[in-house]
Amino acid sequence: MKEITRRQFIATATLTAGFALVVQPVSGKVVTTDTKGLIAGAVKIPVLDREIPGYRAMPAKGTNFPIILVIQEIFGVHEHIQDVCRRFAKLGYIAIAPELFVRQGDVSKLTSIDEIRPIVAKVPDAQVLSDLDSTLNWAVKSSKGNANRVGITGFCWGGRITWLYAAHNPKIKAGVAWYGRLVSESTELQPKHPIDVVSTLKVPILGLYGGQDTGIPVNTVEQVREKLKSSNSKSQIIIYPNAPHAFFADYRPSYRDSDAKDGWQRLQKWFKKYGV
Template structure:
Protein backbone atom coordinates (compact mmCIF):
# COMPACT_ATOMS: atom_id res chain seq x y z
CA UNK A 1 0.00 0.00 0.00
CA UNK A 2 1.02 3.59 -0.50
CA UNK A 3 1.05 5.80 2.57
CA UNK A 4 -2.12 7.52 1.36
CA UNK A 5 -3.92 4.19 1.02
CA UNK A 6 -2.70 3.08 4.44
CA UNK A 7 -3.97 6.19 6.16
CA UNK A 8 -7.31 6.08 4.41
CA UNK A 9 -7.94 2.46 5.48
CA UNK A 10 -6.89 2.86 9.12
CA UNK A 11 -9.93 2.86 11.40
CA UNK A 12 -10.68 3.90 14.95
CA UNK A 13 -11.10 1.47 17.81
CA UNK A 14 -14.70 0.38 18.29
CA UNK A 15 -14.19 -0.39 21.97
CA UNK A 16 -11.18 -0.33 24.26
CA UNK A 17 -7.58 -1.02 23.33
CA UNK A 18 -6.66 -4.66 23.97
CA UNK A 19 -3.74 -3.72 26.20
CA UNK A 20 -6.00 -2.04 28.77
CA UNK A 21 -8.21 -5.05 29.48
CA UNK A 22 -9.95 -5.81 31.79
CA UNK A 23 -12.09 -2.67 31.95
CA UNK A 24 -12.95 -1.29 35.38
CA UNK A 25 -16.58 -1.01 36.51
CA UNK A 26 -16.22 2.75 36.99
CA UNK A 27 -16.40 3.44 33.25
CA UNK A 28 -18.50 6.47 32.24
CA UNK A 29 -20.69 6.16 29.14
CA UNK A 30 -22.12 9.40 27.71
CA UNK A 31 -25.42 9.14 25.85
CA UNK A 32 -25.03 10.34 22.22
CA UNK A 33 -28.66 11.52 22.05
CA UNK A 34 -28.78 15.06 20.68
CA UNK A 35 -25.31 14.75 19.19
CA UNK A 36 -23.66 14.10 15.87
CA UNK A 37 -20.96 11.65 16.89
CA UNK A 38 -18.77 9.16 15.06
CA UNK A 39 -15.75 8.55 12.88
CA UNK A 40 -14.61 11.08 10.28
CA UNK A 41 -11.56 11.41 8.04
CA UNK A 42 -9.27 14.43 8.32
CA UNK A 43 -7.33 15.48 5.19
CA UNK A 44 -3.66 15.94 6.07
CA UNK A 45 -0.52 16.66 4.05
CA UNK A 46 0.02 13.09 2.90
CA UNK A 47 -3.52 11.69 2.76
CA UNK A 48 -6.11 11.23 5.49
CA UNK A 49 -6.20 10.20 9.13
CA UNK A 50 -9.25 8.95 11.01
CA UNK A 51 -10.71 10.92 13.90
CA UNK A 52 -13.64 10.81 16.27
CA UNK A 53 -15.91 13.86 16.19
CA UNK A 54 -18.80 14.79 18.49
CA UNK A 55 -20.88 17.96 18.43
CA UNK A 56 -24.42 19.15 19.11
CA UNK A 57 -26.90 18.03 16.46
CA UNK A 58 -28.18 21.58 16.00
CA UNK A 59 -26.52 24.96 15.97
CA UNK A 60 -23.41 26.46 14.42
CA UNK A 61 -20.25 28.42 15.20
CA UNK A 62 -19.29 25.94 17.92
CA UNK A 63 -16.17 26.42 20.03
CA UNK A 64 -13.60 23.78 19.10
CA UNK A 65 -11.75 21.48 21.49
CA UNK A 66 -8.99 19.16 20.32
CA UNK A 67 -8.96 16.00 22.46
CA UNK A 68 -5.56 14.34 22.43
CA UNK A 69 -5.25 10.63 23.06
CA UNK A 70 -3.23 8.62 25.55
CA UNK A 71 -0.74 6.13 24.12
CA UNK A 72 -3.70 3.75 23.74
CA UNK A 73 -5.12 5.65 20.78
CA UNK A 74 -8.59 7.03 20.12
CA UNK A 75 -10.46 4.23 21.85
CA UNK A 76 -13.77 4.32 23.71
CA UNK A 77 -12.58 6.42 26.64
CA UNK A 78 -11.29 9.23 24.41
CA UNK A 79 -14.42 9.01 22.25
CA UNK A 80 -16.57 9.35 25.36
CA UNK A 81 -14.60 12.41 26.43
CA UNK A 82 -15.49 13.95 23.06
CA UNK A 83 -19.18 13.28 23.71
CA UNK A 84 -18.90 14.91 27.13
CA UNK A 85 -17.55 18.04 25.46
CA UNK A 86 -20.29 17.94 22.84
CA UNK A 87 -22.90 17.90 25.60
CA UNK A 88 -21.33 21.17 26.77
CA UNK A 89 -21.74 22.74 23.32
CA UNK A 90 -18.33 22.09 21.76
CA UNK A 91 -17.31 20.40 18.56
CA UNK A 92 -14.77 17.97 19.98
CA UNK A 93 -12.35 16.12 17.72
CA UNK A 94 -9.82 13.42 18.58
CA UNK A 95 -7.60 12.62 15.58
CA UNK A 96 -5.82 9.26 15.52
CA UNK A 97 -2.29 10.65 15.67
CA UNK A 98 -0.53 7.28 15.41
CA UNK A 99 -2.35 6.23 12.21
CA UNK A 100 0.76 6.14 10.01
CA UNK A 101 2.82 4.18 12.53
CA UNK A 102 0.32 1.48 13.50
CA UNK A 103 -3.03 0.52 15.01
CA UNK A 104 -2.30 0.44 18.73
CA UNK A 105 -5.85 -0.63 19.62
CA UNK A 106 -5.07 -4.17 18.42
CA UNK A 107 -1.82 -4.61 20.36
CA UNK A 108 -1.77 -6.76 23.48
CA UNK A 109 0.90 -5.08 25.61
CA UNK A 110 1.97 -1.60 26.60
CA UNK A 111 5.53 -2.41 25.50
CA UNK A 112 4.31 -3.12 21.96
CA UNK A 113 2.35 0.14 21.97
CA UNK A 114 5.37 2.11 23.16
CA UNK A 115 7.37 0.82 20.20
CA UNK A 116 4.76 2.31 17.85
CA UNK A 117 4.45 5.60 19.72
CA UNK A 118 8.24 6.04 19.78
CA UNK A 119 8.15 6.35 15.97
CA UNK A 120 5.68 9.28 15.94
CA UNK A 121 7.38 12.62 15.13
CA UNK A 122 6.23 15.70 17.02
CA UNK A 123 6.28 17.70 13.78
CA UNK A 124 3.81 15.27 12.21
CA UNK A 125 1.51 15.55 15.24
CA UNK A 126 1.51 19.35 15.24
CA UNK A 127 0.82 19.44 11.50
CA UNK A 128 -2.04 16.94 11.86
CA UNK A 129 -3.59 19.05 14.61
CA UNK A 130 -3.40 22.14 12.39
CA UNK A 131 -5.25 20.15 9.73
CA UNK A 132 -7.82 19.01 12.29
CA UNK A 133 -8.58 22.61 13.26
CA UNK A 134 -9.01 23.52 9.59
CA UNK A 135 -11.38 20.59 9.10
CA UNK A 136 -13.42 21.56 12.16
CA UNK A 137 -13.96 25.03 10.73
CA UNK A 138 -14.76 23.93 7.18
CA UNK A 139 -16.72 20.76 7.85
CA UNK A 140 -18.08 20.88 11.39
CA UNK A 141 -19.32 24.45 12.03
CA UNK A 142 -16.34 25.15 14.27
CA UNK A 143 -15.25 28.63 15.34
CA UNK A 144 -11.46 28.99 15.11
CA UNK A 145 -11.62 32.07 17.34
CA UNK A 146 -12.70 29.77 20.17
CA UNK A 147 -10.13 27.00 20.07
CA UNK A 148 -9.12 24.87 23.06
CA UNK A 149 -7.07 21.73 23.56
CA UNK A 150 -6.85 19.04 26.20
CA UNK A 151 -4.96 15.78 26.35
CA UNK A 152 -4.15 12.87 28.62
CA UNK A 153 -0.76 11.30 29.39
CA UNK A 154 0.97 11.29 25.96
CA UNK A 155 -1.68 13.80 24.93
CA UNK A 156 -0.92 15.95 27.96
CA UNK A 157 2.61 16.47 26.67
CA UNK A 158 1.23 17.31 23.23
CA UNK A 159 -1.19 19.81 24.81
CA UNK A 160 1.75 21.86 26.07
CA UNK A 161 3.61 21.60 22.76
CA UNK A 162 0.64 22.47 20.56
CA UNK A 163 -0.24 25.43 22.76
CA UNK A 164 3.27 26.73 22.13
CA UNK A 165 3.00 25.92 18.41
CA UNK A 166 -0.37 27.53 17.66
CA UNK A 167 -1.04 30.98 19.18
CA UNK A 168 -4.67 30.70 18.00
CA UNK A 169 -5.33 28.36 20.93
CA UNK A 170 -7.21 30.24 23.63
CA UNK A 171 -6.74 27.72 26.44
CA UNK A 172 -5.32 24.29 27.14
CA UNK A 173 -5.62 21.69 29.90
CA UNK A 174 -2.86 19.08 30.15
CA UNK A 175 -3.64 16.00 32.21
CA UNK A 176 -0.46 14.40 33.62
CA UNK A 177 1.63 14.92 30.50
CA UNK A 178 5.38 14.25 30.64
CA UNK A 179 7.32 17.50 30.96
CA UNK A 180 10.97 16.60 30.39
CA UNK A 181 12.84 14.05 28.30
CA UNK A 182 15.70 13.32 25.99
CA UNK A 183 15.71 15.28 22.76
CA UNK A 184 15.90 13.55 19.40
CA UNK A 185 15.09 14.19 15.77
CA UNK A 186 11.51 13.05 16.41
CA UNK A 187 11.12 14.86 19.75
CA UNK A 188 13.33 17.97 19.53
CA UNK A 189 11.62 19.81 22.40
CA UNK A 190 9.64 19.00 25.51
CA UNK A 191 7.19 21.13 27.50
CA UNK A 192 9.87 22.43 29.85
CA UNK A 193 11.79 23.72 26.81
CA UNK A 194 8.88 25.85 25.52
CA UNK A 195 7.37 26.93 28.84
CA UNK A 196 9.15 30.26 29.25
CA UNK A 197 7.94 31.50 25.87
CA UNK A 198 4.42 30.12 26.15
CA UNK A 199 1.68 32.65 25.44
CA UNK A 200 -1.37 30.38 25.66
CA UNK A 201 -2.78 29.78 29.17
CA UNK A 202 -2.45 26.09 30.00
CA UNK A 203 -3.70 24.41 33.17
CA UNK A 204 -1.63 21.37 34.12
CA UNK A 205 -3.31 18.69 36.26
CA UNK A 206 -0.88 16.24 37.86
CA UNK A 207 -0.82 13.48 40.46
CA UNK A 208 1.41 13.63 43.50
CA UNK A 209 1.73 9.82 43.42
CA UNK A 210 2.55 9.63 39.70
CA UNK A 211 5.61 7.38 39.56
CA UNK A 212 6.27 8.26 35.91
CA UNK A 213 6.29 12.05 36.33
CA UNK A 214 8.47 13.00 39.31
CA UNK A 215 7.36 16.06 41.23
CA UNK A 216 10.75 17.69 40.71
CA UNK A 217 9.99 17.85 36.98
CA UNK A 218 6.65 19.48 37.77
CA UNK A 219 8.54 22.09 39.81
CA UNK A 220 10.96 22.62 36.92
CA UNK A 221 7.98 23.35 34.70
CA UNK A 222 6.50 25.76 37.23
CA UNK A 223 9.76 27.68 37.39
CA UNK A 224 9.95 27.99 33.61
CA UNK A 225 6.33 29.12 33.40
CA UNK A 226 7.09 32.04 35.71
CA UNK A 227 9.04 33.65 32.85
CA UNK A 228 6.11 33.38 30.44
CA UNK A 229 3.17 35.72 29.94
CA UNK A 230 0.73 32.87 29.56
CA UNK A 231 -0.92 32.88 33.00
CA UNK A 232 -0.46 29.11 32.99
CA UNK A 233 -0.87 27.15 36.21
CA UNK A 234 -0.13 23.67 37.51
CA UNK A 235 -2.24 21.88 40.10
CA UNK A 236 -1.01 18.75 41.85
CA UNK A 237 -3.47 16.36 43.51
CA UNK A 238 -1.31 14.98 46.34
CA UNK A 239 -2.85 11.51 46.57
CA UNK A 240 -3.59 10.90 42.88
CA UNK A 241 -1.61 8.46 40.73
CA UNK A 242 -0.98 8.72 37.01
CA UNK A 243 -4.10 8.48 34.79
CA UNK A 244 -6.50 9.48 37.57
CA UNK A 245 -9.04 10.68 34.97
CA UNK A 246 -9.11 7.31 33.15
CA UNK A 247 -12.41 5.91 34.47
CA UNK A 248 -11.88 2.57 32.72
CA UNK A 249 -8.63 1.83 34.62
CA UNK A 250 -7.76 0.97 38.25
CA UNK A 251 -5.88 4.29 38.46
CA UNK A 252 -9.18 6.24 38.32
CA UNK A 253 -9.82 8.55 41.23
CA UNK A 254 -13.39 9.85 41.13
CA UNK A 255 -12.92 12.87 43.40
CA UNK A 256 -9.84 14.20 41.61
CA UNK A 257 -11.24 13.38 38.17
CA UNK A 258 -14.48 15.25 38.82
CA UNK A 259 -12.62 18.19 40.31
CA UNK A 260 -10.28 18.33 37.33
CA UNK A 261 -13.20 18.24 34.90
CA UNK A 262 -14.86 21.16 36.72
CA UNK A 263 -11.60 23.09 36.68
CA UNK A 264 -11.20 22.40 32.96
CA UNK A 265 -14.62 23.87 32.22
CA UNK A 266 -13.93 26.92 34.36
CA UNK A 267 -10.51 27.39 32.72
CA UNK A 268 -11.99 27.29 29.24
CA UNK A 269 -14.72 29.77 30.20
CA UNK A 270 -12.23 32.07 31.91
CA UNK A 271 -10.21 32.26 28.69
CA UNK A 272 -13.08 32.66 26.26
CA UNK A 273 -13.84 29.15 25.07
Protein backbone atom coordinates in the same frame (compact mmCIF):
# COMPACT_ATOMS: atom_id res chain seq x y z
CA MET B 1 9.44 9.09 8.01
CA LYS B 2 9.00 5.59 6.60
CA GLU B 3 6.35 5.47 3.89
CA ILE B 4 3.62 2.84 3.89
CA THR B 5 1.74 1.57 0.87
CA ARG B 6 -1.82 2.64 0.15
CA ARG B 7 -3.04 -0.89 0.88
CA GLN B 8 -1.27 -0.87 4.26
CA PHE B 9 -2.72 2.55 5.07
CA ILE B 10 -6.28 1.55 4.20
CA ALA B 11 -5.87 -1.54 6.37
CA THR B 12 -4.89 0.53 9.38
CA ALA B 13 -6.90 3.72 8.83
CA THR B 14 -9.96 2.74 10.82
CA LEU B 15 -11.14 4.12 14.12
CA THR B 16 -10.97 1.92 17.18
CA ALA B 17 -14.27 0.33 18.19
CA GLY B 18 -14.51 -0.03 21.96
CA PHE B 19 -11.51 -0.03 24.27
CA ALA B 20 -7.95 -0.81 23.25
CA LEU B 21 -7.12 -4.46 23.90
CA VAL B 22 -4.23 -3.66 26.23
CA VAL B 23 -6.50 -1.93 28.77
CA GLN B 24 -9.08 -4.70 29.06
CA PRO B 25 -10.85 -5.75 31.17
CA VAL B 26 -12.17 -2.27 31.85
CA SER B 27 -13.08 -0.98 35.30
CA GLY B 28 -16.65 -1.09 36.53
CA LYS B 29 -16.43 2.66 37.12
CA VAL B 30 -16.25 3.47 33.42
CA VAL B 31 -18.25 6.54 32.41
CA THR B 32 -20.51 6.21 29.37
CA THR B 33 -21.96 9.30 27.72
CA ASP B 34 -24.90 8.82 25.35
CA THR B 35 -25.35 10.48 21.97
CA LYS B 36 -28.81 11.95 22.59
CA GLY B 37 -28.91 15.42 21.04
CA LEU B 38 -25.53 14.89 19.40
CA ILE B 39 -23.93 14.10 16.09
CA ALA B 40 -21.16 11.71 17.05
CA GLY B 41 -19.04 9.13 15.28
CA ALA B 42 -16.04 8.33 13.12
CA VAL B 43 -14.85 10.88 10.56
CA LYS B 44 -12.10 11.14 7.98
CA ILE B 45 -9.88 14.18 8.33
CA PRO B 46 -7.86 15.43 5.33
CA VAL B 47 -4.26 16.18 6.28
CA LEU B 48 -1.29 17.11 4.10
CA ASP B 49 -0.57 13.70 2.57
CA ARG B 50 -3.74 11.63 3.11
CA GLU B 51 -6.85 11.26 5.23
CA ILE B 52 -6.64 10.11 8.83
CA PRO B 53 -9.46 8.70 10.94
CA GLY B 54 -10.83 10.54 13.91
CA TYR B 55 -13.80 10.84 16.22
CA ARG B 56 -16.08 13.87 16.28
CA ALA B 57 -18.92 14.79 18.62
CA MET B 58 -21.01 17.96 18.39
CA PRO B 59 -24.50 19.24 19.19
CA ALA B 60 -27.07 18.13 16.64
CA LYS B 61 -28.49 21.64 16.38
CA GLY B 62 -26.76 24.96 16.03
CA THR B 63 -23.63 26.33 14.41
CA ASN B 64 -20.42 28.26 15.14
CA PHE B 65 -19.52 25.93 18.00
CA PRO B 66 -16.36 26.46 20.03
CA ILE B 67 -13.79 23.77 19.19
CA ILE B 68 -11.91 21.41 21.49
CA LEU B 69 -9.05 19.31 20.13
CA VAL B 70 -8.91 16.14 22.22
CA ILE B 71 -5.50 14.45 22.14
CA GLN B 72 -5.26 10.72 22.71
CA GLU B 73 -3.39 8.69 25.24
CA ILE B 74 -0.77 6.16 24.17
CA PHE B 75 -3.67 3.74 23.54
CA GLY B 76 -5.08 5.72 20.63
CA VAL B 77 -8.54 7.14 20.02
CA HIS B 78 -10.35 4.31 21.78
CA GLU B 79 -13.66 4.39 23.64
CA HIS B 80 -12.46 6.52 26.56
CA ILE B 81 -11.24 9.33 24.30
CA GLN B 82 -14.41 9.07 22.23
CA ASP B 83 -16.48 9.40 25.40
CA VAL B 84 -14.53 12.50 26.42
CA CYS B 85 -15.49 14.01 23.05
CA ARG B 86 -19.16 13.28 23.77
CA ARG B 87 -18.84 14.91 27.20
CA PHE B 88 -17.60 18.08 25.53
CA ALA B 89 -20.38 17.94 22.96
CA LYS B 90 -22.96 17.80 25.75
CA LEU B 91 -21.43 21.09 26.96
CA GLY B 92 -21.96 22.72 23.57
CA TYR B 93 -18.56 22.14 21.95
CA ILE B 94 -17.49 20.41 18.81
CA ALA B 95 -14.81 18.00 20.02
CA ILE B 96 -12.48 16.20 17.64
CA ALA B 97 -9.89 13.52 18.37
CA PRO B 98 -7.71 12.70 15.34
CA GLU B 99 -5.92 9.33 15.28
CA LEU B 100 -2.35 10.63 15.40
CA PHE B 101 -0.47 7.30 15.34
CA VAL B 102 -2.13 5.87 12.24
CA ARG B 103 0.91 6.09 9.95
CA GLN B 104 3.05 4.22 12.44
CA GLY B 105 0.57 1.46 13.36
CA ASP B 106 -2.69 0.44 15.00
CA VAL B 107 -2.03 0.37 18.74
CA SER B 108 -5.62 -0.60 19.59
CA LYS B 109 -5.07 -4.23 18.60
CA LEU B 110 -1.91 -4.74 20.65
CA THR B 111 -2.02 -6.51 24.00
CA SER B 112 1.23 -5.30 25.58
CA ILE B 113 2.41 -1.82 26.50
CA ASP B 114 5.87 -2.96 25.43
CA GLU B 115 4.53 -3.44 21.89
CA ILE B 116 2.89 -0.02 21.88
CA ARG B 117 5.81 2.09 23.08
CA PRO B 118 8.09 1.48 20.03
CA ILE B 119 5.26 2.51 17.69
CA VAL B 120 4.55 5.71 19.59
CA ALA B 121 8.27 6.50 19.76
CA LYS B 122 8.31 6.67 15.95
CA VAL B 123 5.67 9.42 15.81
CA PRO B 124 7.38 12.72 14.88
CA ASP B 125 6.21 15.81 16.72
CA ALA B 126 6.25 17.71 13.42
CA GLN B 127 3.76 15.25 11.96
CA VAL B 128 1.48 15.60 14.99
CA LEU B 129 1.51 19.40 14.93
CA SER B 130 0.78 19.43 11.21
CA ASP B 131 -2.09 16.94 11.58
CA LEU B 132 -3.59 19.07 14.34
CA ASP B 133 -3.36 22.16 12.12
CA SER B 134 -5.27 20.26 9.46
CA THR B 135 -7.79 18.95 11.97
CA LEU B 136 -8.51 22.45 13.18
CA ASN B 137 -8.95 23.74 9.64
CA TRP B 138 -11.34 20.89 8.89
CA ALA B 139 -13.32 21.59 12.06
CA VAL B 140 -13.88 25.16 10.93
CA LYS B 141 -14.70 24.41 7.29
CA SER B 142 -16.68 21.19 7.59
CA SER B 143 -18.05 20.98 11.11
CA LYS B 144 -19.44 24.44 11.90
CA GLY B 145 -16.57 25.28 14.21
CA ASN B 146 -15.64 28.75 15.47
CA ALA B 147 -12.01 29.51 14.62
CA ASN B 148 -11.88 32.20 17.28
CA ARG B 149 -12.82 29.90 20.16
CA VAL B 150 -10.45 26.94 20.17
CA GLY B 151 -9.17 24.91 23.09
CA ILE B 152 -7.04 21.80 23.42
CA THR B 153 -6.83 19.05 26.01
CA GLY B 154 -4.87 15.82 26.13
CA PHE B 155 -4.10 12.88 28.36
CA CYS B 156 -0.73 11.24 29.08
CA TRP B 157 0.99 11.29 25.64
CA GLY B 158 -1.64 13.83 24.65
CA GLY B 159 -0.89 15.92 27.72
CA ARG B 160 2.63 16.53 26.46
CA ILE B 161 1.28 17.37 23.00
CA THR B 162 -1.15 19.87 24.56
CA TRP B 163 1.77 21.99 25.81
CA LEU B 164 3.64 21.69 22.51
CA TYR B 165 0.69 22.52 20.27
CA ALA B 166 -0.17 25.57 22.36
CA ALA B 167 3.37 26.80 21.75
CA HIS B 168 3.06 25.95 18.04
CA ASN B 169 -0.30 27.63 17.47
CA PRO B 170 -0.85 30.84 19.46
CA LYS B 171 -4.41 31.08 18.09
CA ILE B 172 -5.40 28.47 20.66
CA LYS B 173 -7.28 30.28 23.42
CA ALA B 174 -6.46 27.85 26.25
CA GLY B 175 -5.41 24.30 26.99
CA VAL B 176 -5.65 21.69 29.73
CA ALA B 177 -2.87 19.09 29.97
CA TRP B 178 -3.59 15.95 31.98
CA TYR B 179 -0.43 14.31 33.33
CA GLY B 180 1.68 14.82 30.23
CA ARG B 181 5.42 14.30 30.44
CA LEU B 182 7.24 17.60 30.88
CA VAL B 183 10.94 16.76 30.85
CA SER B 184 12.79 14.26 28.67
CA GLU B 185 15.77 13.80 26.39
CA SER B 186 15.59 15.51 23.03
CA THR B 187 15.59 13.30 19.95
CA GLU B 188 15.37 13.90 16.21
CA LEU B 189 11.65 13.10 16.21
CA GLN B 190 10.87 14.78 19.56
CA PRO B 191 13.29 17.72 19.67
CA LYS B 192 11.48 19.75 22.33
CA HIS B 193 9.49 19.06 25.46
CA PRO B 194 7.16 21.26 27.52
CA ILE B 195 9.94 22.49 29.78
CA ASP B 196 11.63 23.95 26.67
CA VAL B 197 8.64 26.05 25.63
CA VAL B 198 6.91 27.21 28.81
CA SER B 199 9.07 30.29 29.34
CA THR B 200 7.73 31.87 26.16
CA LEU B 201 4.30 30.26 26.08
CA LYS B 202 1.52 32.74 25.27
CA VAL B 203 -1.43 30.33 25.57
CA PRO B 204 -2.68 29.75 29.14
CA ILE B 205 -2.35 26.07 30.02
CA LEU B 206 -3.79 24.35 33.07
CA GLY B 207 -1.65 21.36 33.99
CA LEU B 208 -3.26 18.60 36.09
CA TYR B 209 -0.78 16.18 37.65
CA GLY B 210 -0.67 13.39 40.19
CA GLY B 211 1.61 13.55 43.19
CA GLN B 212 2.01 9.75 43.10
CA ASP B 213 2.75 9.55 39.37
CA THR B 214 5.73 7.19 39.10
CA GLY B 215 6.33 8.10 35.46
CA ILE B 216 6.33 11.87 35.89
CA PRO B 217 8.41 12.80 38.95
CA VAL B 218 6.98 15.66 41.00
CA ASN B 219 10.31 17.45 40.86
CA THR B 220 9.94 17.80 37.07
CA VAL B 221 6.45 19.23 37.54
CA GLU B 222 7.87 21.71 40.05
CA GLN B 223 10.61 22.70 37.58
CA VAL B 224 7.99 23.70 35.05
CA ARG B 225 5.88 25.40 37.68
CA GLU B 226 8.84 27.57 38.66
CA LYS B 227 9.53 28.47 35.03
CA LEU B 228 5.92 29.54 34.65
CA LYS B 229 6.16 31.73 37.73
CA SER B 230 9.38 33.39 36.63
CA SER B 231 7.92 34.21 33.22
CA ASN B 232 4.72 35.66 34.72
CA SER B 233 2.70 33.19 32.69
CA LYS B 234 -1.06 32.82 33.05
CA SER B 235 -0.58 29.07 33.01
CA GLN B 236 -1.02 27.08 36.22
CA ILE B 237 -0.22 23.60 37.48
CA ILE B 238 -2.34 21.69 39.98
CA ILE B 239 -0.89 18.65 41.74
CA TYR B 240 -3.27 16.16 43.33
CA PRO B 241 -1.10 14.80 46.16
CA ASN B 242 -2.54 11.27 46.33
CA ALA B 243 -3.32 10.74 42.66
CA PRO B 244 -1.36 8.35 40.44
CA HIS B 245 -0.82 8.65 36.72
CA ALA B 246 -4.02 8.45 34.62
CA PHE B 247 -6.27 9.44 37.51
CA PHE B 248 -8.91 10.66 35.02
CA ALA B 249 -9.03 7.32 33.17
CA ASP B 250 -12.29 5.92 34.58
CA TYR B 251 -11.80 2.61 32.77
CA ARG B 252 -8.55 1.82 34.63
CA PRO B 253 -7.64 0.99 38.23
CA SER B 254 -5.72 4.28 38.39
CA TYR B 255 -8.99 6.26 38.35
CA ARG B 256 -9.53 8.57 41.31
CA ASP B 257 -13.11 9.77 41.32
CA SER B 258 -12.81 12.94 43.42
CA ASP B 259 -9.63 14.17 41.71
CA ALA B 260 -11.01 13.38 38.25
CA LYS B 261 -14.23 15.28 38.93
CA ASP B 262 -12.34 18.22 40.40
CA GLY B 263 -10.08 18.33 37.37
CA TRP B 264 -13.04 18.23 34.99
CA GLN B 265 -14.69 21.15 36.81
CA ARG B 266 -11.43 23.10 36.70
CA LEU B 267 -11.15 22.38 32.98
CA GLN B 268 -14.59 23.81 32.28
CA LYS B 269 -13.89 26.96 34.29
CA TRP B 270 -10.51 27.37 32.61
CA PHE B 271 -11.97 27.23 29.12
CA LYS B 272 -14.76 29.64 30.03
CA LYS B 273 -12.29 32.03 31.65
CA TYR B 274 -10.26 32.27 28.46
CA GLY B 275 -13.12 32.44 25.99
CA VAL B 276 -13.28 28.91 24.64
